[in-house]
Amino acid sequence: MKRLESFARFSSQFWILCFVTFLGNTSMWLFLPFILIYINTSLGISVAIGGLVLAVNTVLRMASLAVAGELSDRLGRRTLLLLSLLTRMIIFAGLFLVKDVLSFMVLYCLMGIFISLGDPARDAMVADIVPEARRVEAYSIMRVAINGALIAGSTAGGIIAARNLPAVFAGAALLCGVTSLLVFKGLEETYSRKAAAQSFVTVLGDRKLLTVCFLMVVIGFMLGNLSIILPIYGKLVLELTESHIGTFLALNGIMVVIFQYPVSRVSQKMGSTSSLVAGCLFFTGGLLGMIGVVAYVHVLIAVALVTLGELLIIPTTTAMVSGLAPQEFRGSYMGLYNLSVYAGFALDSLVGGYVFDINVKAVWYISGILGVVALAGFYFFEKMRRSLSEQ
Structure with a gap:
């Protein structure tokens, strides 16, 4: 009530x-x-x-x-x-x-x-x-x-x-x-005034932000595999039907709707470093798991693991960037953050397609390597950030 x-x-x-x-x-x-x-x-x-x-x-x-x-x-x-x-x-x-x-x-x-x-x-x-x-x-x-x-x-x-x-x-x-x-x-209509044009020039001088954005390009590439490469892989390699493909993508949305809030509560207790490391491990495990998939249920498990990684990483990094941003540049910081995720998707659309044509499983190996890169990047970034805050 x-x-x-x-x-x-x-x-x-x-x-x-x-x-x-x-x-x-x-x-x-x-x-x-x-x-x-x-x-x-x-x-x-x-x-x-x-x-x-x-x-x-x-x-x-x-x-x-x-x-x-x-x-x-x-x-x-x-x-x-x-x-x-x-x-x-x-x-x-x-x-x-x-x-x-x-x-x-x-x-x-x-x-x-x-x-x-x-x-x-x-x-x-x-x-x-x-x-x-x-x-x-x-x-x-x-x-x-x-x-x-x-x-x-x-x-x-x-x-x-x-x-x-x-x-x-x-x-x-x-x-x-x-x-x-x-x-x-x-x-x-709800708007009542015109806003001044914004620029990313000042924002691009923040190395911490650029580090997070680079890592989010990597995460965007990995996340893009879920909606870009996995459907065509499921159709041509695993011989799944369109209904199966639609269902495993729906699983991602269902998990976000049901688990985003409770996972965020757990993430707050874990702290940003543990959340990011765990998220990268889930991402890497889910995408590498596609290499050995032989049944539809295995695809569902892999999608669930990737989604858990998304639930941990996206809210944590969003909060991280908003914390890095001075109040007067918060919109520009968040804009660059969002663009970095889209850049990862674009890279996956381009590179992932070529890699798929060469070797249908190679994209999962590449995703595993990128997962390790993201894990190490987030871990050392957080370690550096805490060290600077203690000085």
């Missing part, structure tokens, strides 16, 4: 925004786990070239994120959300309708500009409508909505793809259209 009363203190605008976030992210997860499968099996493009297309998409996504925050202050939160959803609807419809390879590749690359364009606007809108004392709780609820969308989208996408693979794009377009209508009718 107390929890229901607590939720009731959030405005209807917040809950509409949560639902919009859920629907918008569901549209993305309808197709994302199956994009390399579609490129390879339906368009006849190699996994390496498909990985290059995904890398370009991710680079453009990163570039749009670099300016999206300022755009949300200049154009408005609601306006940018609508722009992102409507352009995605048009592009998804195009991906469903086009049949030639070049048009598909161009459209998919362009989608990178718009797929996350509304994310900073969404986060800013939460801050606009929720009092500061309740924002941590509000962003936690938003994270549940995002991961709930992963569960719903990847599961529904697997069911749709098993019957008609291109139909996942039609479903994504329809969902973006419905979500756009909900934003237009249900959400009010």
